[in-house]
Amino acid sequence: MVAPATAPRASRSSPRPRPEAVRQCVVSMVAADSEGPEDRPSGKPDLRVEVEGVAGVTSDLGVDLQYLSPRMFRRERSIPLRGSAAALSNNLSVLQLPARDLTHFGVVHGPSAQILSAAPEGVPLAQRQLQVKVGVGVSPPLITQVHWCVLPFRVLLVLTSHRRIQMYESDGSLMVYWHALDSGDASSAQAMFARGIAASVHFICVGTWSGRVLVFDIPAKGPNIVLNEELTGHQTPITDIATERAQGQDGVADMVTADDSGVLCVWRSGTVFTLLTRIPGFGVPCPSVQLWQGIVAAGYGDGQVRLYDATTGALHVQISAHARTVSALDLAPEVGKLLSAAEDTFVHIWKLSRNPESGSIEVEHCHGECISDTQVCGARFCDPSGSSFAVTGYELAEILRFNSV
């Protein structure tokens, strides 16, 4: 249902002066409660103002105005959740299993997390709820994150919470290992929790409230998981961790860790992890981070998305991407597409690239989506080419899915 228009909706237009050429914009408005394209809730029109884009028009101000490509995303059938999503960051994990025609989704509700699997077309198949049971007579602690870690010989589902880290088989059926957080030198005024999960070759790295990153050595099978190392590089709570196989090297990965003060650390994995680069913060939290071909993509509490060179730590691109804190970033590695989601209700897709001559990092805006009245808290691509993605929002009891047309 596409309505071609020659003029944009007044309320969505930018107040800047427009060039003589036809104003072009692609912004899709989505009502979260609806089931799909056929089922519209009454009284909430689905707005799709879509016109083809033309690049390279210069405005009166001499600034390059970049228009969106004609690519469009269509809202697909949502997957219902037992419990609504909590207002956390990175609150959606996706495990793609193309060989089995399945996709797993993981969402945190609060004291429980829901793991579910869906067939293509979003048909839900099985679901499971996980909790952290700490003892009799004590309420289950709040879960901060749930995330699948793909290792060379196995996939583990990791759950972080206040007080504990728990690791399960990938379908959540069996807990393989758990680790109690060490209170160490915590004052009572600090909340203790784990947050930030990533797989790095045969290690699983988990961040903590103290800034320490725990590195667990994972065997090819079985429960003999060992805490190998504790990385110190951060002084404030870890927010997110991202990894990527090191270019041209097998069995080595690069990893970037981010924290609540915006500090980013780039590491090289190994029996001992080495700190390669440290990018200073400026007091603004960095809730989400991604790594792709030596590019660090970081989303911040002030709505900015910044791209740094992982080797030098130099800032190459600064995007004023969102009006509220970024809550999630994801990457489609095959094409270098970056997905950013924020509490401002918007989700944006960007194309990352390197200038072949200068080696500078460049970015292009591809698409924007507005999830009406929803504080987005999780977003993931559902395939490595970035042609589909899924989104969760605070208090939304469904996973919204989008596919490109």
Add this chain to the structure above:
Amino acid sequence: MSVRTLPLLFLNLGGEMLYVLDQRLRAQNIPGDKARKVLNDIISTMFNRKFMEELFKPQELYSKKALRTVYDRLAHASIMRLNQASMDKLYDLMTMAFKYQVLLCPRPKDVLLVTFNHLDSIKGFIRDSPTILHLVDETFRQLIEIYGSLSAGEFQLIRQTLLIFFQDLHIRVSTFLKDKVQNSNGRFVLPVSGPVPWGTEVPGVIRMFNDKSEEVKKIEFNHGGDYVAAYKEGSFELYGDRVLKLGTNMYSVNRPVETHMSATSKNLASRTQENIAPNPLAKEELNFLARLMGGMEIKKTSGPEPGFRLNLFTTDEEEEHAALSRPEELSYEVINIQATQDQQRNEELARIMEEFEITEQPEITEQSASKGDDLLAMMDRL
């Protein structure tokens, strides 16, 4: 989550409670001196030093049930009485209002400005009582001291903690519906226009730099919203222009505020999460209540001061109807004291409650048994 959330939650909900009570006292034409006395009594109980000391200790947030008990007690800290239905409605209005304010705060740190707005208004209610004014200022200073130095990351954690507390509450409030800040499904409208938060840039610009950190290119993109730059930052001092309007009094005498009971079925499952295994939870909650209420000094009304009943509804019939028709899933459930194993804690709480005196009111509908049983019964009814 954050262990610094409770003071902000308590003070803001308390502020909203006072706004509603003030509006109802005027709407019900309660004589000025009585109305002032009610507000003074409640405010002086709220800001009592011992109580504030307990409140400000770093601690986890407890369940809505436990917190509700504290407000029940607070609302009855004067000669005013509220029936169950009115108390329920009051609590609904308080929670939805603060939830709205938290959700719409531009920066996580702005929740402090919302708190200051509430405190500024509270000071307005008691401007003729210097002793109580002093107590409020003490709390104000404590807030500035503790929260003034918290980082943006810590405020984001506080925000997340508050939003988890309010998760899945979708009670529709008539003022919000009329002002179009709430949709008919109970969810709040999140505008995509207006000023950006202080410290955030208007979205829509991409800046690229060379290896000498010089800006080499600037591109605009269509971000989809209609934002403008923030024009001023609110003041975090004892006195000052807060700039933010969230947390100021939205009620006026002529605007009756109604709530609509509508729990959509798909939210039922997530609401019942909290009611799993009530007994293990009750023990922690009772510890918390014993501490907090132990610090609450309820003024014993001297002499046969006649009390009165405040009605949050327009008529008594409406109130009765509301009590009967409140949906099951929205009832604030019982904290089952008798069932707890911890006898010692039981006794301590019972002792605290014996200290509270409630002047007998013939109008109190439910079981009006002996005084000591009143409060226990009240807690059991929650």
